[in-house]
Each structure stands twice: as C-alpha cells, then as structure tokens.
Amino acid sequence: MSYVDLPTPKELVPKILEALSAAKDNGKIKKGVNEATKAIERKTAQLVVVAEDVSPAEIVVHIPMLCKEKGIPYAFVPTRKELGSAVGIPVGTSAVAVENPGGASEAVHDLVKKLPKSK
Numbered sequence: 001m002s003y004v005d006l007p008t009p010k011e012l013v014p015k016i017l018e019a020l021s022a023a024k025d026n027g028k029i030k031k032g033v034n035e036a037t038k039a040i041e042r043k044t045a046q047l048v049v050v051a052e053d054v055s056p057a058e059i060v061v062h063i064p065m066l067c068k069e070k071g072i073p074y075a076f077v078p079t080r081k082e083l084g085s086a087v088g089i090p091v092g093t094s095a096v097a098v099e100n101p102g103g104a105s106e107a108v109h110d111l112v113k114k115l116p117k118s119k
C-alpha cells in the first residue's frame with residue numbers, strides 16, 4: 001500500500017527542503033504526524049510535506065486524503081532523515097506542516113504553484 005499518490009518531481013525536492021529550512025528560522029512549522037494532522041484539520045497549514053520512507057504506511061496514509069479534502073497543497077520527500085534535518089531536528093520526522101513560512105513565503109508560494117495537482 002503506497003500513500004504517495006502524487007510523486008513530487010525530483011528537481012523540486014531540494015527546493016522544498018530549502019524552503020522548510022528557511023521557514024523554520026522565522027516562520028511557524030509543525031513537526032510530526034500528529035502536529036501536521038492538527039494543522040491540516042484546522043486549515044492553518046499552507047504546505048504539508050511527507051516522507052516517502054515511513055513504515056508502516058498506516059502512520060501517514062491519512063495525510064494526502066486529508067490535504068485533498070481541505071484543499072491544502074502537499075509534497076513528498078524521499079526520507080524522514082532529510083525532512084528532520086531540513087526543519088532543524090536531529091532525528092527523522094514523517095511529516096511537517098508549514099503554518100507560516102516567514103521569510104520563506106515567496107519560496108513556499110512558488111513551490112506550491114509547481115507541485116503536481118491532484119485530480
């Protein structure tokens with residue numbers, strides 16, 4: 001069972017990680033599946049990023065569906081480790097939600113335009 005329904009183009013992955021890294025400094029980011037899920041449900045998330053190597057998949061399988069339901073853009077990066085590093089934590093994380101991109105606002109908006117759209 002794969003939860004990656006819209007594969008993120010490989011050339012966007014470094015840009016996504018850079019934007020997350022910039023947003024963590026002066027923006028507001030929710031780290032982890034529970035925090036990201038709450039941000040999606042409250043519609044405070046502007047962008048959600050999920051790792052592709054989460055096991056078991058049941059941990060994050062609800063996130064893409066919830067994002068579609070709430071109209072929130074989402075993307076995937078290859079590993080939890082990359083995602084954790086991008087948001088400044090020493091361990092991997094399965095999901096991250098950007099609530100306020102801060103200084104990375106332009107980068108986040110550009111990324112959202114380039115992400116594949118769900119049907």
